[in-house]
Amino acid sequence: MSTTIVLREAHPDVEPGLGALSGYLHDVIGRMQGRPATDDEVAAFAAESPNDGLVAPDGTFLVAVEGDGEAVGCVGLRWRGAGVPADAAELKRMWTSPAVRGHGVGKLLLDEVVRRARDGGCARLVLDSRADLVEARTLYERAGFVEVARYNDNPHAQVWYALDLR
Template sequence: MITVTIEDPDQPAILAMLRAGEANSAALYPAESNHHLPLASLRAPGVLFHVARDAQGLALGTGAVVAHGDWGEIKRMWTDPAARGRGVARAVLEALEQAARDAGLRLLRLETGVHSHAALALYRRAGFVEIAAFEGYAPDPLSVFMEKTLAC
């Protein structure tokens, strides 16, 4: 059983997960193609940071929605490698979509890397479509920009 709830990211286990995600990105992409929000930004108003946990309370994954007016951006999606294949990322994404709807957001956008094949597959299965670079980003051949209109 996986539960996904809004939590403060400033917890040792969560910070370790965020660092693992950053290290993974650094191994795949140059620094200018990585767009991680720092901890302070993840704790800011308008950010809904989620943590997936198993029945024993072990953190398995993270993700956040950052509100930008009437749309939101998905940030910091990460699943612990030991928990992959268990539906963690799907559960986090579904929780993020519901949180965005509850906040009155009409659409979600995201940026991910061209080499992040599992993430791209997840987003496509969830109904995200590719778009041009959006607010805050420049075109980057190593980035894929996507969005999904939310049904209210």
């Protein structure tokens, strides 16, 4: 990868956040369905939770943008909300474009939300995932996240993780 990646705070409902969120949803829904996701499926899923608490004051949404302005990754951080334990922040919507996987973009995003959660005084960072998101789960485990008991009722999740930030 020869271009510079910059992390930007964004709103998930407008560009570049919308493009990143769309990439995330196409990827995850496609894996859940075992085929490419349709635009209608992505729109319906996005309508269920338009910003998923990833806007101030409840959270933030970061987008990894290439030099040309294209969104190539994203991650959300929720400070509070349904299913977020009182002593924790929650990582949501972690995604990198297949074009940049293996180039450190995911680690860059993850390192930034870990830093923000730690700086925000959280005792731990939690997340849920699907079992088939092998690349993401490998990244989390390499960063020190460990599997924990279910902490929320997300019907799409199959695995739960936590990272002690103390």
